[in-house]
Amino acid sequence: MKKNILILLLLLGWVINIEAQRINTTINSAWRFHKGGVNTSAKNVNTDDWEIINLPHTWNAQDAFDETPGYYRGIGWYAKELTVPQTWEGKRVFLKFEGANQVADVYLNGALIGSHIGGYTGFGFDLSADLKYGGINTITVRVNNEHDDNIPPLNADFTFYGGIYRNVSLIVTEPVHFELDNDASDGIFVSTPIVNEQSASVNFRGRVENNTGNRKNAIVEVLILDKSNKVIAEKTAKIVLAPNSKSDFSLENLQITSPELWSPDRPYLYQTITRVKEDTDDLAILDKIVVPLGLRWYKFDEEGRFWLNGKPLKLIGANRHQDFEGLGNALPDSYHYNDYKKIKELGFNFIRTAHYPQAPEVYRTCDELGLLAWSEIPVVSGISESEEFAQNCLNMQREHIRQTYNHPSLIIYGYMNEIFLGFQYNRSLSEADRKRVINATVDLAGKLEELTKTEAPERFTVMALHHSTQYNDSGITDIPDVVGWNLYFGWYYQEMEDLSTFLKDQHERYPNRPMIVSEYGPGTDARLHAKTPKPYDYSEDYQYVMHASYLEQMMDLPFLAGFAAWNFADFGSERRGDAIPQVNQKGLVNFDRTEKDITGMYRAYFLKEPVVYIAAHNYTKRTGVEDSAGSGIATESVKVFSNQKRVELMLNGKSLGQKTVEDHMATFAIPFRNGKNELRAVDANGHSDQVTIAYTLIPFQLNAAGIQELAVNVGAEVSFYDPETQITWVPDRKYTAGGWGYEGGAPYTVQQRQVKTGIDRDILGTDNDPLFQTFVEGLTSYRFDVPDGQYTLNLCFQEPVSRDRQNNMYNLTRGNASESKVEDREFTIAINGQDVVHNVNLERDYGSLRALTLDFTVNAEDGNGIKVDFQSKSGKALLSGIRIKKR
Ligand code: GCB
Numbered sequence: 001m002k003k004n005i006l007i008l009l010l011l012l013g014w015v016i017n018i019e020a021q022r023i024n025t026t027i028n029s030a031w032r033f034h035k036g037g038v039n040t041s042a043k044n045v046n047t048d049d050w051e052i053i054n055l056p057h058t059w060n061a062q063d064a065f066d067e068t069p070g071y072y073r074g075i076g077w078y079a080k081e082l083t084v085p086q087t088w089e090g091k092r093v094f095l096k097f098e099g100a101n102q103v104a105d106v107y108l109n110g111a112l113i114g115s116h117i118g119g120y121t122g123f124g125f126d127l128s129a130d131l132k133y134g135g136i137n138t139i140t141v142r143v144n145n146e147h148d149d150n151i152p153p154l155n156a157d158f159t160f161y162g163g164i165y166r167n168v169s170l171i172v173t174e175p176v177h178f179e180l181d182n183d184a185s186d187g188i189f190v191s192t193p194i195v196n197e198q199s200a201s202v203n204f205r206g207r208v209e210n211n212t213g214n215r216k217n218a219i220v221e222v223l224i225l226d227k228s229n230k231v232i233a234e235k236t237a238k239i240v241l242a243p244n245s246k247s248d249f250s251l252e253n254l255q256i257t258s259p260e261l262w263s264p265d266r267p268y269l270y271q272t273i274t275r276v277k278e279d280t281d282d283l284a285i286l287d288k289i290v291v292p293l294g295l296r297w298y299k300f301d302e303e304g305r306f307w308l309n310g311k312p313l314k315l316i317g318a319n320r321h322q323d324f325e326g327l328g329n330a331l332p333d334s335y336h337y338n339d340y341k342k343i344k345e346l347g348f349n350f351i352r353t354a355h356y357p358q359a360p361e362v363y364r365t366c367d368e369l370g371l372l373a374w375s376e377i378p379v380v381s382g383i384s385e386s387e388e389f390a391q392n393c394l395n396m397q398r399e400h401i402r403q404t405y406n407h408p409s410l411i412i413y414g415y416m417n418e419i420f421l422g423f424q425y426n427r428s429l430s431e432a433d434r435k436r437v438i439n440a441t442v443d444l445a446g447k448l449e450e451l452t453k454t455e456a457p458e459r460f461t462v463m464a465l466h467h468s469t470q471y472n473d474s475g476i477t478d479i480p481d482v483v484g485w486n487l488y489f490g491w492y493y494q495e496m497e498d499l500s501t502f503l504k505d506q507h508e509r510y511p512n513r514p515m516i517v518s519e520y521g522p523g524t525d526a527r528l529h530a531k532t533p534k535p536y537d538y539s540e541d542y543q544y545v546m547h548a549s550y551l552e553q554m555m556d557l558p559f560l561a562g563f564a565a566w567n568f569a570d571f572g573s574e575r576r577g578d579a580i581p582q583v584n585q586k587g588l589v590n591f592d593r594t595e596k597d598i599t600g601m602y603r604a605y606f607l608k609e610p611v612v613y614i615a616a617h618n619y620t621k622r623t624g625v626e627d628s629a630g631s632g633i634a635t636e637s638v639k640v641f642s643n644q645k646r647v648e649l650m651l652n653g654k655s656l657g658q659k660t661v662e663d664h665m666a667t668f669a670i671p672f673r674n675g676k677n678e679l680r681a682v683d684a685n686g687h688s689d690q691v692t693i694a695y696t697l698i699p700f701q702l703n704a705a706g707i708q709e710l711a712v713n714v715g716a717e718v719s720f721y722d723p724e725t726q727i728t729w730v731p732d733r734k735y736t737a738g739g740w741g742y743e744g745g746a747p748y749t750v751q752q753r754q755v756k757t758g759i760d761r762d763i764l765g766t767d768n769d770p771l772f773q774t775f776v777e778g779l780t781s782y783r784f785d786v787p788d789g790q791y792t793l794n795l796c797f798q799e800p801v802s803r804d805r806q807n808n809m810y811n812l813t814r815g816n817a818s819e820s821k822v823e824d825r826e827f828t829i830a831i832n833g834q835d836v837v838h839n840v841n842l843e844r845d846y847g848s849l850r851a852l853t854l855d856f857t858v859n860a861e862d863g864n865g866i867k868v869d870f871q872s873k874s875g876k877a878l879l880s881g882i883r884i885k886k887r
Contacts, residue, residue, distance in 0.1 A: 022287055023172040027080060028055040031164075034077040035059050042140045043110025047079040058101075058163035060145075061328035064574045065582045067764050071159065071574050078141040078164055086134035092173045092211055093131055094180040096124035098166035098359055100143050101329070102151055107140040117151055117392055119160070120356035120378055121399035122184040124171075128211070150388040152396070153378040155422065156355060157584060158321055159572035161328040166359050175211040176218060176276060177287040179246060182207065185402035188274050188289050191458060192408075195297040197310070200259040202233070202293065205250040208276050210241035217241075217279035218286070220249045224256065224293060225271045232256060232270075238279060261309050262294030262408050264349035267370030269294055269408075292367050294408025300460065300482060300514035304507065306561040308372070314555070315372060315562020316606055317350025318343055318588065319519060321571035322358050325591040328572065333361040340365040342589070343568055346599055347606025352484075352518060352564045354464070355380050355417050357400045366409035374462060374484075374516075374564070375404060376414030379448075382422030385440045393444060394451055401455040413459050415448040416441075418466040418486060419476070438474045445479045464518040467493065467502075477513070482561065484518025491522045491535055491754070496549040500557060507559045517554055519566035521586045522546045525579035526596050526618050528770055530718045531636070531731075536756040537718050538579040538770065543598045544615065544639060544665075551605055552663055565602075569593060579770045581762035604641035604664040610687040612647055614679055615639040620693050621721060623711075623728035624672065626700040633671040634697055640666045644683035652678050673697065698730065701738040703785040703865065710740065710784065711883035714796070715747035716757060716774035729771055729881060735783050745778030745876065748800070759800050766851035771881045772798045778876040784884055785865040793856045793866065796881030799825065799842035802849050825875030831858050831868050839873055857887070 032050035040046075057078075064071040084093070097104065101119030105112060108130050116123035131137055145162025153160065171180060178187035188206030195201075204222045217240055224233040233254040239247050260268040270293040278284045298308045305312050320339060323329045336359050343351055351371050353362065356378040366373045377396045383389060397415055404410050419441055423434065445463065452461050464484035465471045477483050485503070490496030499520075506515060522535065524543040533542035547565070554563045570580070570587035578585055588602065589595050600613030616638050624634035640647050641664055648658040649668045659666035670679065674697035682688040699705035713720045713729035720729040735741035750756045758774035766772060775798070829837040836856060846852050860866050866884060870877035 022174075022177065024169060026167045026169050027082065028167055030080070031055055031057070032079045033057060033059075035072065036077075037075045038077055041110065042107040042112070042142070045077070045079070045140060050077070050079065055168055056163075056165045056330035056332060058161040058165045058328040058330040060159065060161040060163070061326065061330065064159045064161060064328065064572050067762060069575070073146050073160070073162065075142060075144045075146075076163055078143065080139045082137045082139060082170075084131050084133055084135065084137055088131070088172055089133040090175060091128070092175060092177055092180065093127045094124055094171040094173070095127050095139065096122060096169045096171055096184055097164065098122045098168070100141065100164045100166070101145050101160060101162050103144045103148070104164070105142040107142075109137055110140070118396045118399070119145070120358075121396055122166075122360070122403055123399070124181065124184045126181055149384045150386055151392050152383075152389070153355065153380040154382055154384065156378070156380040156417075157573045157576070158355065159323070159328070159574045159582075161323065161330070161572070163328075163330060165328070165330040167333070174286045176216055176241065176278075177209055177211075178274070178276065178289055179207040179209050183399045183402040186289055186291055186406055188291065188406075189402075190272055190291055190293060190406050192293070192295055192297075193458070195259065195261070195295045197261075198258065200256040200295045201252075202254040202256065202272075203250070203252045204254075204272070204274055205248070206274065207246050207248050208239060208241060208287075209246045211244060213243045215241065215243055219277045219279050219283070220251065221275050221277060222251050222254065223273040224254055225273065226260070227268070227270075229271075256295065259295040262296045262370070263309055264313075264370040264372060267294065267368060267409075269367060291406045292364075292408070294367060296408060298411055300561055302512050304512070304514040304559040304561055306514070313349070314560075315350040315516060315564075317348045317352060317371075317562065317564040318346075318568040319352045319354040319564050319566050320358075320568040321354070322362075323572050324569075324593070331359070333359065336361045337365050339568065339593070340369055340371060342593065344369045344371060346588070346602045348602070350374070350562055350564060351568075352376070352414075354519070354567075357404065360403070363404050363407040363410060367407050371409055373407070373410045374412040374414055374518075375400065375410055376417065376462070376464075378417075379415055379419065379444075380417045382419065383437075383441050383444055385437065390444050390447065393448060397448055397451055398455060401452065405456060411460060412462050412482060413452050413456060414462045414464065414484070415452065415480075416445060416463040418464060419445075420468060420470040420474075421466050423470065424468070438470070442474055442476050442479070445476050449479045462516070462518075472509075477510075482514040482516060484516045486519035486566070487517055488520065490546055490549070493754075496546055497553075499550060500553045503557055503560060507557075514561045515559070516561050517550075517563035519564065520546075520550050521566045523578050523585045524587075524596060524598070525585055525770060526590060527721045527723065528579060528718045529619055529721075532717065534717070535754045538585065539718050540597055540615075540618065543596065544601060547598055547601060548663060548665060551601075577760035577762055579773070581769055600641040601664065604643045607643065610683060610685065611641065611643050612681050612683050612687045612689045613641040614681050614689045614691050615641060616679065616691050616693060619721070620691060621726060621728065622672065622693055623696040623698060623719070623730055625698045625730065629700040629704070631700070632697070633673055634695070635669050635671050637667050638670050638679065640668065640681045640689075642666065642681075642683060644685075644687065647681050647683050650678075650680040650682070652676075696728070701785075702740055703738045703787060703863075706787045706789075707784075707884070707886065709883070709885045712740070712881065713771055713774060714742065714782070714879045714881050715776040716770070717747075718770070720768070720770050722768055722771070724767070727883070729883070732776065735781075738785050740782075740784040742776045742779045742782050742879070744780030745776045745878075748775050748777045748878070761800070761802070761849050763798050764847070764850040768851070772796060772851050773880075775800070775878045775880040777878045779870055779879055780877075781870060782868045782879060782882055783865060786860050786884065788860050788863065790887040791858050791860060791866060792885045792887055793831065793858045793868070794881070794883040795829070795854045795856075795868065795879065797842055797852045797854075797878065798850060798880055799846070799848045800878075801825070801843065825878070826873040827875075827877035828871045828873065829868060830871065831856060832861075832864065832866065833869075
């Protein structure tokens with residue numbers, strides 16, 4: 001037995017010798033972390049009391065979502081002990097970071113081995129010369145995510161989480177190996193200059209490094225394998241490596257006949273193996289790299305349309321940010337994979353990695369699943385005019401391209417997003433300054449275009465623009481191959497229907513320019529629902545309306561190469577107010593990736609298999625008001641998304657009839673009754689969907705029927721469901737006798753770009769921001785004509801006027817929400833004639849923008865119901881929410 005093992009080991013040893021494998025291993029576990037600077041050199045730093053963490057890690061996973069404006073942007077230190085075996089001596093040991101935001105200084109045993117600028121590209125350093133072999137080594141990394149005027153992104157609508165938030169690996173090779181330090185790329189570059197139905201020709205280029213003091217004769221060999229691992233093409237080249245030198249190689253024109261093509265429908269991947277062998281009798285393999293190969297050809301035609309493998313293909317996609325609820329941007333690879341899998345499952349064929357290069361796993365996944373990709377660097381909303389800024393942009397783009405070059409999914413490289421947006425918010429710039437900045441921006445775009453075309457001549461280039469004439473006027477749009485328009489008609493400006501007019505006009509003026517709608521979509525909080533959806537109500541219902549309108553328009557424009565929804569998922573944007581503060585909620589799925597019901601619409605539009613989807617999976621606990629006194633029903637419309645011709649809807653087993661599906665949608669009026677309402681939609685072939693809705697019916701007249709509980713989202717036209725308490729706050733109304741509602745005053749609205757009800761500000765001390773953001777101002781009373789009895793009464797308030805005028809350029813309601821001065825608002829609250837709160841000044845007594853709930857026990861007597869009076873001493877009284885519950 002022992003003898004056998006010995007033979008086996010010898011055999012293995014022999015195999016390893018011949019098939020030298022580079023070691024490529026993550027070293028993510030058990031790092032130490034310290035938030036803040038250290039008072040000593042990296043050499044003397046004592047890490048004993050540092051926190052033990054695993055990578056990926058960010059220090060902003062929590063503070064970017066708390067109620068204190070800002071998040072920690074500064075220095076964090078990481079340390080990791082590495083035991084390096086003696087056997088590695090003489091090999092090359094390379095330390096690779098997939099990303100650290102945003103400046104990293106890396107030390108080995110206390111000595112600086114290198115620095116990297118930029119938070120979204122990988123980097124690495126050769127440790128070989130300085131390692132202690134057969135001993136313990138310490139890697140220390142100082143990471144800094146402070147704002148730096150010379151490093152993009154400068155200012156953008158997403159959170160710049162700091163830390164080593166991607167994988168860190170060690171790569172160990174023989175002393176002769178493919179280049180490791182070429183901008184953390186694979187070290188070899190595979191291109192496909194010719195691909196068509198009949199044949200493909202594949203080129204390989206790269207560099208081999210000889211870290212020995214001896215001259216080496218070597219052979220570089222490239223192999224292309226099909227899915228069954230059969231070698232279908234191969235080529236070799238002899239190279240001579242001088243001692244301690246690098247030598248370029250290029251192996252061109254490997255031929256594949258009748259290639260299996262790569263496409264979103266069938267993402268066929270070949271495999272390429274590139275190896276370097278010693279040119280001796282035993283041909284020992286010194287290093288080997290495996291890279292996938294997808295064969296496809298693509299173009300944008302003179303009409304602007306996109307073609308893949310000889311057929312027109314509309315690019316249908318979504319943008320995606322790389323963060324996740326609770327984790328910030330520190331996502332294990334499986335999260336990235338799951339996101340793109342879901343994107344694919346929604347029927348998309350295209351993604352935009354806005355606004356920065358993403359983790360290597362992302363591009364690998366796109367290759368595997370068949371998602372065409374637009375990837376870009378984070379030059380967002382404006383530039384600095386410094387030489388250093390320009391150089392950092394160029395370095396980022398070079399790293400970005402070299403690191404992603406071998407991915408067949410990647411077809412478009414971008415380098416700027418809404419680069420003139422900053423101007424809109426900088427009114428102090430003189431005309432001369434504006435011109436200078438525009439020229440500098442155009443100049444930088446030209447340099448980035450040139451670099452992109454040099455690094456990746458076969459890829460297309462793009463920049464994304466916002467709705468402004470500055471882009472065409474400045475000529476910047478003539479620089480890239482393709483332009484992306486980020487368009488928010490019906491949200492930030494104008495009407496949804498203006499989209500087509502705008503795009504047609506652009507096409508008429510620039511008929512040969514390929515265009516992609518690179519962003520569109522409204523903010524949506526899945527807790528909010530509206531019977532009459534409007535911009536800025538954040539309801540799921542407005543999300544249906546806007547996406548449906550955009551999809552119809554965009555699918556109808558043949559010259560439009562494609563589009564990408566903003567955004568696949570909600571994401572962190574620390575300075576946003578909105579319904580979910582610190583989060584941009586334009587996602588098709590929530591921040592934790594649970595789905596909003598809009599996902600059903602995309603499935604219906606773009607999946608080939610039959611889809612029948614009731615747009616109510618997210619809204620299964622409802623409260624609503626009876627249609628008329630005593631009717632016992634509350635009618636609500638429910639949409640069914642489908643790609644079938646007709647659907648039938650059943651309520652508790654009874655048919656409500658069939659409807660023709662138009663624009664992938666059929667709308668049914670559902671007469672909900674108190675209790676369980678089972679909805680089932682079915683097409684002609686029996687494909688179905690079902691959802692059970694628990695409905696709480698509020699009687700039309702309170703005085704007759706009485707009420708157990710009624711919660712009103714005062715000043716709002718939307719209903720707000722709080723999943724924590726499971727209370728639905730129904731839309732507000734003016735008082736009518738026998739019912740309930742406010743008297744005097746009006747719901748607060750802001751007229752800014754669009755009319756918005758309420759304010760987009762973070763309300764402190766609550767997660768129920770939408771409940772508090774909307775309010776009636778100037779009311780004199782709120783009444784419930786309930787039968788006699790004892791009730792709990794909750795009153796909800798917040799003072800919208802704030803001394804702090806600081807706000808975010810992405811928020812709609814900037815500055816103060818009202819003309820009144822903070823100290824002006826003072827009022828007394830009386831319940832059924834009795835003063836309960838005397839001369840309250842919300843700001844003075846509780847602070848601005850802070851949620852306040854006051855609870856009372858009240859008696860309704862002598863048929864008088866409950867009447868809450870608001871007597872103003874100065875300014876206007878206000879109320880955000882009111883709830884009664886029978887005791
Ligand atoms: C845009 C930006 C994107 C924002 C988005 C929004 O045009 O490119 O970064 O997040 O608008 O939601 O306002």
